[in-house]
Amino acid sequence: MEVHTEIKKRVFNFGDRSADGNATMRNLLGGKGANLAEMSRIGVPVPPGFTITTEVCTEYNQVGMDATIRLIREEVETSVKNIGKIMKAEFGSDDHPLLLSVRSGARVSMPGMMDTVLNLGLNDRSVESLARLTQNDRFAWDSYRRFVQMYGGVVMGMKPRSKEEIDPFEEIMEEIKQDRGIELDTDFTTDDLRLLVRRFKEAIKSRTGKTLPEDPWEQLWGAVMAVFNSWNGDRAVYYRTMHGYPANWGTAVNVQAMVFGNMGANSGTGVCFTRDAGTGENVFNGEYLMNAQGEDVVAGVRTPQQITKLGSERWAVLAQIPEAERRSKYPSLEEIMPVVYQELFEYQRMLETHYRNMQDMEFTIQNGKLWILQTRNGKRTGAAMVKIAMDMLREGLIGEQEAILRIEPIKLDELLHPVFDTKAIKKARVIAQGLPASPGAATGQIVFHSDEVGKFKNAILVRLETSPEDLEGMHLANGILTARGGMTSHAAVVARGMGKCCISGAGALKINYRTRTLTIDGREYHEGDWISLNGSTGNIFEGKVATREPELTGEFAQLMKLSDRYRTLRIRTNADTPADALAARNFGAQGIGLTRTEHMFFEVDRIKAMREMILAATTKGRRRALEVLLPMQRSDFEGIFEAMDGHPVTIRLLDPPLHEFVPHQLTTQKELAEDLHISLEAVKSKVAELAEFNPMLGHRGCRLGITYPEITEMQTRAILEAALHVKSRGITVKPEIMVPLVGTLEEFSSQRDVIRETAEQVFREYKDRVDFKIGTMIEVPRAALIADKIAGEAEFFSFGTNDLTQMTYGYSRDDAGKFLPIYLEKGILKADPFETIDQKGVGTLMRIGVGRGREIKPGLKIGICGEHGGDPASVEFCNSLGMDYVSCSPFRVPIARIAAAQAAIKKQAGNS
Structure with missing residues (x-):
């Protein structure tokens, strides 16, 4: 591949109270490099060094090692000499050796996900010089032992090849500790350390067939390239995918003079x-x-x-x-x-x-x-994020808008998880105590190996200590428990970043990976046994402990009120029950953007009437079954209207294909035939008749209402009768009836006419009226393209982004799991389009739909009700289109509120 040799700065120096870069250059220098430069500028004592830019990482991935070294060799050699002048040492010297650290540094913090090499520059000659210069033999050989161990693992691949294999270096160290009768690394004598270095080198040669480099420059280039390689290592890729960081960012490499904390009791x-x-x-x-x-x-x-x-x-x-x-x-x-x-x-x-x-x-x-x-x-953690932002606002360090922008909306999810019930926690048996490394409540079954966390739906990962290789298991587990480590251990830091409950340093735990047992005070627990963790206190409990739902109080509530002052989007919820509606209302929902009426039909006492309606051979038979369902639906709607007193409630008419409601197992079919006094063959025949090759595109949505208008009549009557009943009790009700899956104006008009005729009949019977709206879901691409036509008759639009994404891509959500992960891994897709709106494709259809709809009806109310309504990036996109609201699940309402406020602030800043 062609190497671009144009002159540009690829290496930036820092140290001795000066720097080439600063804190604003994190995209080029990575977060660590930018901050090292900034600290040098403001007088913080930073070991001198230099940063190789993230752009070089990208070049390395394109052209390889040799070409990359040619690009940066001259700048790196000059920078290394500069470090030597400041530290009064020389890289590669046998008499006054300059030792270096080589660390990664992406533009965002990725703790432990990439590689580091310390004490670089030591060899069999310079280690003796270091001992003589420092008059500390043990320190010199301890540093050399560490270098051989890190370089062997990071650069030469001396790592365990399976979870059963012990780290080869750790195995050697344990062997010598047992021979010497010691426990800690600090107990090694100088002779022990010399022996370790020799044994480590022999192990490297035996396993890799290669000799550890003696030449410091060969060491340096090997370490730099290893850091670049670690950007695409398994754990870094998993971490990037988990957080949505692009693969093309790359990592910088930071090379610094070594300073030593292992020089003795004063270090x-x-x-x-x-x-x-x-x-x-x-x-x-x-x-x-x-x-x-x-x-x-x-x-x-x-x-x-x-x-x-x-x-x-x-x-x-x-x-x-x-x-x-x-x-x-x-x-x-x-x-x-x-x-x-x-x-x-x-x-x-x-x-x-x-x-x-x-x-x-x-x-x-x-x-x-x-x-x-x-x-x-x-x-x-999410709780700390909120408190720090609000505290700094009160302290005058930041302003209101900055406080809002400091919040990662998705991390608010941590504050919305259940917490331990106060009564249950008092009765629970504490079996051990550790350090409260990351708060929260976690209950699950014990798992000892990270790659086996998926065995259980709810798992607690129990380890002596975690390492970066445990990342995926930590992500999947409910909570993390370690026997070793403190509040800044790998487990603690990574768990806090994930918002996972974590207890570290529980010294009473005796873990045996081979037998898969955990022993505490003589009591043995096995893989699969239940334990509970309180990450706020460090208490470890035996068995399951009951939880309760969280509340929006204190600084969290203050933050929500602050965000409401800035956002322009209204936040609704997707709710199918009064309980969900009330929960969403308590989280600040301003109405319901989607009530799925089909969910009300699956309860045991209703499914029979639904199936009777489906199996009826005549309109009269269907109406008879629908009359049974009517009071049930009406009652549900009354509860939802009461919970949403004064706020709009959008109710979608029946959407899924009828085959979802009929039984497909022979036993259930027999029971249904007996209940309805019809033959089993008649049931089988109807089930076969309803079967569809592609239900996503089949007999569903408005097509059902057009084929069987009596369904639309019953649902309209249930909605409006419920509204009138609730109105009579002094509750303000604002019903909105939504016609699903419209692709032509005629489909909408047909259903609208049925709704209006039924409404007038209900109002005559009750001698009363309620205001209500009739609108449609824009979820078929054609509906977006003819939005100007539909807007002439519809009173609101709601984008059903789930189906709109399916139909635009031609992906089925039910089957996309077979290939989407591969698409994301290979970069064919940058993000899962079912999690965040595809702004180029689906988003273009939405932009067309909004624009054409409002050309005809400028005040047309428009929102979305797909799962994307709780995704911060999608909320920002909806805000940019000038929508009126987004609708999401109840527990994502706070996330949508803060995301909407951030979107409004960014939009205002962009317009100013």
Whole structure:
């Protein structure tokens, strides 16, 4: 492939209080690189380094390794020399070696999803120099051991090949620990570390047939390309797909001078947050380890300690450790290094104020000197997201519009999940205690391996600690429980980003992957046993614990009121029962955009009458069965109208094909024949007659009402009689009758006439009237194209985006699962069109429908009622078309409210 060698900057330097880039360049430099540059500019102590841009990642994927190295070699060599000048060392030198870290950095935070190599530049000669220069043999060989382990795993492929296989390096380490009778990595002597390096190299040679490179430049190019490769690694691809990040973004590569937290008792490393990532409280918090490197903190192998004294005391209470023992064994950074702690505290305050957002920071202390390795907007739970936005608004850090834009609408879903019932939780048996890493309530069956979470509908993933390879299982599980790790472990950080309930560091757990058992205080639990997690307290309960529905209160309610001041779209709900309607009303729904009347026919006492109507050979027979259904439907509509007092209720006439209502099993067919006093053959014959080759395009929607107008008559009567009954009780009712699946003006007109004639008959009988509207669903592409014709007679349009998407693409929702995942994986489709509106195709039809409809009737009320009504991107698109409302499921109403407010703010900003 042709290599583009045009002159452009591909490498950006930072450090020593200067930088080529800044925080606005995250698309080019990635989030980490942009923030490193910004911190350098504002005086934060950042190890010097450089960023290879995301564009180079794209070029690498096009032209390969050798061509990419030719493109960037000169800039990289110059930048490495620049780092050496600042650090007074030389890369590749045997006497004063400069060591480097190589890390990824996408434009959005993807914690643990891509690869890192630390201590790069060490070899058999430079390790001796490092020992001599630092007068610390153990530190030098510990750093070399770590480099060989990371480079072997990341660059040379020394990773477990199956879930049953132990990491080859960990296996060697455990073997030596057993021989030496030690438990922790920090217990290794210098001789142990020398032995580990030799054994690691032998393992690499044995498995890969290759020798670990001694040449530091070969090491550097191998690490850079490995980071680029990790952008398309399984876990990164899964994470991108889960969050909807495009594959063509690429990752930057950040190369920095190494600073060492493993130099001894006066060195350490940690992770901290400017606010609580779980609750949103305005408290500085985090974890650290002395004599360690950064990976040790998040890996969960050693128990990290709390940064603040207050945090340490709280942690000790949760971990049930006496205060005296806590002070001696697990002191806070604030207690043992007060000067460094105060410096860190000032930098965290400085960075939060500068970025006006909660920050997640990584730091290293090298011989008492503090270095900040990274800052980024911290991952947070949905509850923390809301609290932080509202707190920062009150503190004057951000304005109202910024507070609204800070919300990820889809994360509000976390606040709408059930929580443990107060009474049930009091009776539940606590079997263990861990750290409340990510709040929420989770009940499920124990699963020990990430790739087996799908065994159970509700699963709790139980691990010693998680790693990036566990991502898919974590995503599918109800909750995550680990025996090791702290509040900044991989499990904790990733779970908070997902909004998953997580408890980490539950030390009482004894997990045996081979026997698939969990033992707590001598009691054994097996795979499939039920447990419950309270991620807000760290309590682990035996068995199932009952839950209750959440409420829209406190800062969540305040946020909703704030968003309502800015949005122009009204938010309705899709609801088929009074209970759903009331739940949606409590979440702020301003009406119902879709009531599916067919759902009311499937209950046991109604399906018989429905089947009698379908099997009737005459109109008279059908009317007799419909008379039985009439009071049932009328009662349902009354309940819905009452719940939506004063708000419009759109009711769709019968839509699905009749074959969905008839029995297809012989036993049920026999029962029906006996109930209706007809022959089994007659039932079989009718079932066969109703069968359709393609029900999606068959005898359904308005076609049913045209073929059997008595169905439309009964449903119209039920709707309007219910409205009159409710009106007589002093309730304001606003019915809207919607004709489904219209493709011609004549189809709509035919049904409209039946509705009007029936309505006038009902009004005469009751000697009273209610105002009501007759409209249609725009779900057939032809209806969008002739919207000007239909608008002349319809009083409202509602886009049924589910069917409109099916018919525009020619995909069946029921069968698309066979190929859509492959389409998304191969990039044939950028997004699932059933989850977010396809704006180029389906969206064009919608734009035509809205435009032509309002040419004829400027005040025509238009909305959507497909599942897309709760998708933030689709809400923004509907707002751009000037629609009046979107309708979604009850529990997505708050999501739609905030998405509509964000859409209005963005539109206003674009117009200004």
